Structure formats: structure tokens, C-alpha cells
Amino acid sequence: MTAPAEHPEALDRSDPEAEINARAEAYRNWGRWGEDDVLGTLNYVDAAKRRQAAALVTDGTVVSLTQSFDMNGPQKGWRRRTNPVHTMLDTGTDAERGNQGFPHGIGGADDIVAMPLQCSTQWDGLGHIFDHGFAWNGRRAGDVVTSDGDLVTGIEHATAAGVSRGVLLDLGRHLFPATGELPDGYAITAADLDACIASQGATSAVGTGDMIVVRTGQLARAKRDGWGDYAGGPAPGLSLTTAGWIHRTEVAAIATDTWGFEVRPNEFDVAAFQPLHQVAIPNIGLTIGELWDLDELAESCLARGRYEFLLVASPLAITGAVGSPINPVAIF
DSSP: OOTTTSTTOOOTTTHHHHHHHHHHHSOOOTTOOOOTOOGGGGGGOHHHHHHHHHOOOOOOEEEEOBBSSSSSSSSGGGGOOOOOOEEEOOHHOOOOOOOOSTTOOHHHHHHHEEOTTSSSSSEEOOOSOTTTTTGGOOOHHHHETTTTESSSSSGGGGGGGGGEEEEEEEHHHHHHHHTTTTTOOEEEOOHHHHHOOOHGGGGGOOTOOOOEEEESSSHHHHHOOOTTTTTSSSSSSEOOOGGHHHHTTTTEEEESSSSSBBBBBBBBSSOOOOHHHIIIIIIOOEEEEEEEEOOHHHHHHHEEEEEEEEEEEOOOOOTTTSEEEOEEEEEO
């Protein structure tokens, strides 16, 4: 097979194993930040990058990039991924009836939520995906994630790393300006990414340590037409061939407005499942975001003519978790 570095956007659609292996070997970052590393590409975010990001705040406008966390979400139970179940433990009715046991008339409300950690807007942690039994940095998968959780690269290690310069690449508007939405099954290439950057202008130039948010427009379609197969079905997304672009640009993280980050169905004529995940997470060390709501952000960027912002997207410190719900915010 031709090396991916020579023809980065060529794929042999009959041989996913070879295509994945070639890119895993070509773009592998194992050892780049030492044998004990637990952050992967989040290491690209340094103090200088955070200062650059903070300087982008000029008018204080905040845009949330999260979907809702409720039972009306997109999940359909695949691999036990359900929508959040929110239950009240104490209510105003209890307070009115005085049955809470508090003195001098004080009452209160309490609640609980049960949910998979990746049921709505979230980060995939480095322990989420393995390649031939190996986790990020060449560790054996069984030594990293056990029934006790991710013992090495748990998401709690990234709680201070989710702040950087954010860049929106609105591929939906760039490629399909009439609708602003990529069709399901559209594979975004490196050439598409570079063309979008050129079209949007200097504020969308991508550099080391940036966190990239890629809007496909699929979520906007789901809001309008209903969830349908949004969770796990056909979708626009990044092509496996973008692995070289991800490695070359040294971005810290990438998030999309889709369920699965990469194009679905995946780009092979034989059985394949999330090949870009298999290259990007355990080999490149990339933190991946999914199910982000980028529609309001896209309108804000378009109105400003500016596609860069301070992005704050820290995971919860859930010890040993391989992913985390988040409320990412863009600050202008």
C-alpha cells in the first residue's frame, strides 16, 4: 500500500486493517512526552497558549456549546448508552408539608442524575479506545483500564488542561452555504479543512495547542427534523485520511457536533468501525469531543467575522473515567 504521507487522501476501501495500521505507525506519538504521559496532545497547551487564548476575550460574551442533559436526548441504548435520568430526592412539596425534618421552617430540594458519561456533550478520554490491545503511549490495554476504571489515564488528569485557544471550522457553511449542513456520509478531508481555514480568514488559522471545533450542521438538522439515527447512524464527519493533518498541525483536541466525530458509514466496503478513533486516540493521543452544539457559536463567529475565542472545556474529575460530560464555553 502507498504510504499515507505520499497520498494522504487515498484509501484502499477493501483493506481497513492496512489503512489503519499505516496511519497508526506513521503518526504515532508514543514516548513523545515521556513514558509516564497521561495527557497526549493536551500537552501542546502550554502557558503561552493559554495567555494567547485569554487575550482573545474582548467583550465578555459567553456562548455555551453543550447539548441538554435530559431524557429527550439522542441516545437509543446502543452498548447501554441511555439518556440521562434525573430524579428529585427532596422537593418543594416536601418542604410545604414540613416532612423534611429541618428546624425553623427551612426547606430545600435535592436531586440525582444517572447517566452514561458519554451520553451528551463530552470528551473521549485516552482510555476510551485501544488499538490491537494497546492503549495510549504503548501500554497494554488491560493494564490501563480494568473493572476499577482507567488506572493510568483517567479523565481526572485532564481537569486543568481543557483551556486553550478555540477555533471554529464551519465546514457546513463553507461547503454547503445554501443550507449550512453537510449531508450524512460526507467525509471531510484535510483539503476541506485547509480550504475552510483559507475561506474564513486569518482568525481561523490553526496552530500548535489549539482546540478545534468542527461544525458539520448535522445537529441543526436533528433539531429541525428529530433525532432519527443521529446517535450511531449515518453522519458527516472527519475522514480517516485527516489523521496526518491532525498529527501535522499539533492540535490539542478536536470536537464535532456529531455523535461519532468521524464520517459514518466509515469509509470501507468491508466491516469497519470508527477507524479514525483507532488511530487518533491510542496512537496520536488526541482528545476527542462529540455531541457539541456549535450552531450559536457559528452565528456568533459569522457576525463577528472572527473564528477564534477562549475555549474553556474542562472535564469533571471523575476518578478513573474514560470520558466526561462537559459544558464547554466559548468566550469572546
